[in-house]
Structure formats: structure tokens, C-alpha cells
Amino acid sequence: xxxxxxxxxxxxxxxxxxxxxxxxxxxxxxxxxxxxxxxxxxxxxxxxxxxxxxxxxxxxxxxxxxxxxxxxxxxxxxxxxxxxxxxxxxxxxxxxxxxxxxxxxxxxxxxxxxxxxxxxxxxxxxxxxxxxxxxxxxxxxxxxxxxxxxxxxxxxxxxxxxxxxxxxxxxxxxxxxxxxxxxxxxxxxxxxxxxxxxxxxxxxxxxxxxxxxxxxxxxxxxxxxxxxxxxxxxxxxxxxxxxxxxx
Ligand SMILES: [Ca+2]
Numbered sequence: 179x180x181x182x183x184x185x186x187x188x189x190x191x192x193x194x195x196x197x198x199x200x201x202x203x204x205x206x207x208x209x210x211x212x213x214x215x216x217x218x219x220x221x222x223x224x225x226x227x228x229x230x231x232x233x234x235x236x237x238x239x240x241x242x243x244x245x246x247x248x249x250x251x252x253x254x255x256x257x258x259x260x261x262x263x264x265x266x267x268x269x270x271x272x273x274x275x276x277x278x279x280x281x282x283x284x285x286x287x288x289x290x291x292x293x294x295x296x297x298x299x300x301x302x303x304x305x306x307x308x309x310x311x312x313x314x315x316x317x318x319x320x321x322x323x324x325x326x327x328x329x330x331x332x333x334x335x336x337x338x339x340x341x342x343x344x345x346x347x348x349x350x351x352x353x354x355x356x357x358x359x360x361x362x363x364x365x366x367x368x369x370x371x372x373x374x375x376x377x378x379x380x381x382x383x384x385x386x387x388x389x390x391x392x393x394x395x396x397x398x399x400x401x402x403x404x405x406x407x408x409x410x411x412x413x414x415x416x417x418x419x420x421x422x423x424x425x
Contacts, residue, residue, distance in 0.1 A: 197349035198357045199367040201226060208340035210332065211240035211256040221258075225310065225325065225344045232310040233260055233325075256337045260306055260325065299331035303361045305345070307353055315367075321346055322353040326360060385422045389415055 209219045217240045223233035237259040305324040315321055323346025329339045345364050347354045358364065365371065370378070392415045399408040 197347050197371075198345060198354045198364050199348045200346075200364040201344045201367050203341050203343055208338050209238055209256070209258065210336055210338040212336060215241065217256070221339075221341065225341065226312040226315065228312045228314060230312070232312075233308070236260060256339060258327075258339045260308060260327075299333075301328070301330035303328045303342070305358060305360045308344075310344075310346075315346065315348060316351045319351045321351040323347070324353065324358050382422065385418050389418045389422070392418065 203225060204222075206220050207222050207225075209217055209221045211217045217238065219238060221233075221236065221238070223231040223236050225232045237257075239257040239259075240255060303326060305326050307322060308325045309320055309322045311318060311320050323344055325344055326342040327339060328342050329337065331337050343364075345354070345358045346367075348367060392411055396408055396411045396415065399405075399411060
């Protein structure tokens with residue numbers, strides 16, 4: 179990802195947990211303003227994917243705004259608000275100065291008021307605290323997590339705001355107070371933790387060794403004509419193979 183990373187929300191106190199996970203949002207969950215009079219809006223407010231909207235206060239505004247009454251700047255902007263608590267302005271555009279005409283100027287701001295204009299397109303990512311409920315997450319208790327948002331200028335008149343991922347603690351409804359970084363990656367929700375994967379690998383390896391050993395034993399017993407014992411070993415192999423398929 180190009181552009182500077184900017185933390186959109188401070189990681190305030192919450193409950194520490196090792197169970198921080200993310201839901202990677204499908205590609206194309208974004209809105210782009212097309213010039214000054216329209217927008218291509220594909221923002222999906224159901225970020226958990228259960229069919230119920232999570233961003234109830236989502237507001238999108240676009241078009242020319244009078245940035246400053248005193249110097250006459252006009253800005254083509256895109257403004258997205260995710261909740262009534264955390265207002266995020268994502269702005270891009272070209273300025274027009276009443277005295278000097280058009281000025282090539284870009285700006286993206288994820289945290290509030292404009293921080294300035296640049297001569298090149300801007301690209302920023304931030305994490306925004308949000309609250310949501312989903313019956314599959316924390317038993318349906320209202321959970322606070324972070325929504326990662328990327329905002330970038332696509333041209334002089336167009337900017338995009340893209341929802342990237344939802345990060346939360348799937349063992350606590352409180353927002354994680356560590357382990358979440360704008361532009362970072364967390365374990366995908368629903369996927370086993372590394373410890374579980376390691377456990378599974380150890381179990382598989384042990385069962386494989388067991389099967390190999392039993393097969394060797396079976397071969398010897400058959401050679402020796404001990405069919406009764408061979409039958410028992412064969413059953414053991416079958417059992418281990420069944421466990422292998424399930425591991
Ligand atoms: Ca949802």
C-alpha cells in the first residue's frame with residue numbers, strides 16, 4: 179500500500195486479549211465521487227456479513243464546498259461519516275482560488291479537519307473505532323472494534339474511500355487495546371489460531387508415524403503367518419487412519 183499510514187483512532191483502554199481477529203471485507207466496498215455531481219457508491223454497511231447493517235450512521239456527501247470564505251478556495255470533496263461518535267472526513271480534490279484560478283491540490287484526511295494540501299495524490303489508511311452486534315460474535319453482545327479505512331485521491335476531481343477490514347476481539351466485547359495497527363494484518367476470524375494449527379500438525383505427524391510402524395508390524399505378522407494378531411493390527415491401522423482423516 180502506498181502512502182503514509184495515519185492512525186485514525188487512539189487505542190484507548192479496553193480489555194487485553196490474545197484473540198484479536200479480523201474480517202477482511204470483500205473487494206470493492208468503497209465509494210468514489212465522480213467529479214462534482216455524482217458518486218459511485220458501493221459501500222456495504224453490513225461489515226460483519228450476517229445480512230444486518232452495522233454502519234447505521236453512515237453518511238456520504240460529495241461535491242464542491244467552499245473551503246474558506248476568506249480566500250475563496252473551493253474544494254471538490256468526498257466526505258464519509260461512519261458514526262455519530264467518530265466523524266471522519268475523507269477529502270480529495272482540486273482547489274479553485276478566486277484570484278489565481280485552479281490550483282493543483284490534493285488532500286486526504288481521515289481524522290477530522292483538513293491537515294493541508296499537497297501537489298501529489300494522497301493515500302492514507304486509518305483505524306476507526308466502531309461498535310457492532312452480530313449473533314455469531316461474542317454471543318451477540320455489542321462489541322467495539324476497529325474499522326480499517328483507506329482513502330486516496332484517484333484524480334484531481336475524484337477520491338475513493340474504501341473499507342478494508344473489521345478488527346475485533348472474538349473473546350471480549352471490548353475493543354482491543356493492543357495488536358491493531360493501521361495497514362496491518364490480524365488473524366482472519368474463524369481461522370484456527372497458530373497454536374491450534376501447530377497442535378494439529380503435531381498430531382498428524384504422530385499418527386503418520388504410528389501408521390507406518392503398525393504397517394511394518396502387520397507385514398511381519400503376515401509373513402510369520404500370525405493371522406489373528408495381524409487382524410488386530412489391521413484394525414488399529416484403520417482406527418489411526420480414521421483419526422488422521424479427522425485431524
Ligand atoms: Ca452485520
